[in-house]
Amino acid sequence: MGRVDDDPLTLAISPPPDETPEQREERLKEEAKARKISDDIDEEIKAAKNTQKKKPNVKVLLLGQSESGKSTTLKNFQLAYSQAAWEAELLSWRTVIQWNLLRNVHTIIDLLTDALENERASSDEEDSSSENDGEATSGPPASPTRRRTPLIFNEKHRLLKLQLLPLRQVQKDLEGRLGASSSEPTGQEEKLAKKHGQETFVRSSIWKASLLPGRRNSEAAVGLPKRNREAEVLQTNEILAGLAQTIKSLWDDEAVQEMLRRRKVRMDTLPGFFIADVMRITKRDYVPTNEDVVRARLRTLGVQEYHIHFDTGPAAGMDWVLYDVGGSRTQRAAWTPYFDDCDAIIFLAPISCFDEKLVEDRRMNRLEDSYALWREICSSKLLAKSQIILFLNKCDLLEKKLRLGIQVKDYVPSFGKRKNDAQTVSQYFAQHFKEISKQCSPQPRPFRVHLTSVIDTRATAVTLHAVEDGILEMHLRSIDLM
Ligand SMILES: Nc1nc2c(ncn2[C@@H]2O[C@H](COP(=O)(O)OP(=O)(O)OP(=O)(O)O)[C@@H](O)[C@H]2O)c(=O)[nH]1
């Protein structure tokens, strides 16, 4: 091994042996200058790297059909990573929950009205001796068009209807506060509501700020001075507290429950189901719980941007931008401009919907619509480099349906004679999504899937941590490549 002095580089840059003191001083000055330039360059590179790492926020899009659980997933992000903001906004959800409750009430009242009218029509034609004592009857499901429907309602029900009449106006007021707009229907409730001329489409972008006490007026405040608004809120709370017991009587009524069973309306599986909690949520000092907020239903219109700042964990110090979009067909054209530059898509497919039809197109099976949408997203060239994470959502409802004996093969013939249990069914659906991803992706991409029930905030927090790690890893890798 040679001595350091023999090293050609050392020899080349070492001072000449006959250097004078002036030359030495000059040389040292030059060396200091060069060192400064080199240090400055190093600093610039470091700063550039830092800004590169900070500048492009992680950009995530939540996609999927309407009612697939996109906004609910967003709420889970906020709950897990922006706790302070989440808690500050809890109270604003009270209005949405009250509105959801009133929609439950009016779904029942509309069915009841229908049944009562039907009763009158049939009793006109029937022998008056056929009227019973108003007790609920058992037997085949009642159909509104079928004659000789056994009568199951009495004066009590007409009185309940009358007592709850003021709630129509309260619902309208709440819609005004939330920013009611179009009349695009969703599901059974909306169909009925539409029939009765109710507004059912609520804009979710602008309502929050105006509903928090002490917040400044915003677009959603619909022109009401703050004091009037607060008075209106108090009045709503009072009316609801005053009618809570009547709403409970309606819900607990055996004939009403029998009517729902016969008409195959499973209220507890409808989005925004709160009537069973009426006594709790109409208390004057009610503050929504986390679970109430994730169960609250408010449709998204357009594309809404949310910023999440990570304080802890592997993404600490970073800002993520999440885009929550409206999922119904008319809303989907607005998604594409957001594909550019997108790090990851969280795609939600509600797998409990295998036996349901799209509200906006009653010929289209909801699972088929999810497959078609997934195909489009996977094949998008703009998204070729984006990570796509699939949430097969509403697994809790899938289990409920299968327990009720609903057969997947009746709606998905290719499912054949496989076991009709949640595990087999979800794996079967997952496999189908996987194949589409493999066939349609412009370049190979890993298939990442999670079975979720995003109303379960604890389980979802665990899923989100896994998602966070995956997205972050890919984001940092893409920065390294820049
Ligand atoms: N039981 C159950 N309900 C869920 C689940 N995920 C979402 N929901 C409920 O389904 C309803 C619709 O969820 P959203 O998150 O509002 O749906 P979305 O995809 O944002 O719908 P749009 O805004 O219309 O595109 C809400 O009332 C949720 O509480 C789930 O996994 N299980």
Ligand SMILES: [Mg+2]
């Ligand atoms: Mg939404």
